[in-house]
């Protein structure tokens with residue numbers, strides 16, 4: 001009886017997680033497309049936000065394009081059926097996506113000091129803090145899979161991907177704050193970075209703890 005309830009909770013949490021993944025991918029594909037379209041616009045944008053991307057196109061591209069590739073394709077890596085039936089595909093795509101994550105993460109740090117980031121010291125501190133955790137997580141995920149420690153690899157990949165999803169949550173917090181208050185974009189930017197990444201990191205730890213307890217879910221689920 002109790003295990004029926006646990007299974008149902010797991011199923012609902014998993015389903016909600018996948019909804020959040022799809023929403024995050026859609027949100028960031030839209031924002032990425034807007035940013036890339038803005039950068040090729042003639043005349044170029046001259047608002048305080050958009051102009052920085054036009055001034056540093058390569059830094060922006062090297063952050064956004066690999067980041068979008070990682071966020072869009074990494075969900076396939078969490079599908080148990082693909083891992084079980086096509087392990088070669090999982091390994092090949094994993095190498096490409098780990099490289100994308102590392103490039104995007106490194107250029108997030110470069111963006112942070114080149115642009116400089118909207119929202120001043122608050123955004124910059126959040127970027128260094130979570131950017132370092134993002135790069136550390138992907139490095140740990142690779143380290144563990146090279147030692148064939150599959151469960152630890154899975155846990156660190158969940159942390160890495162949750163932080164990538166955090167980039168979409170930031171946009172949700174920005175929207176909420178600007179709608180619910182009379183603050184401007186730059187005023188809510190840094191706080192949204194902290195909340196967007198922070199909530200996703202917390203969600204990742206909760207999911208990892210929920211699934212770590214069940215042997216079946218750790219090996220078969222995402």
Ligand code: HEM
Pocket residue numbers: 028031032035063064066067068070071101104105108109111112115116117118126127128130131132134163164167
């Ligand atoms: C891996 C998935 C990621 C994707 C898909 C992604 C996507 C984007 C996009 C589309 C922008 C342009 C801003 C906009 O139009 O809203 C951007 C900017 C930025 N991203 Fe990322 N990003 C990712 C990861 C990260 C990480 C891990 C960090 C740091 C912790 C980060 C920090 C930043 C910063 C500081 C900016 C500049 C914000 C500004 O305009 O001042 N991103 N990112």
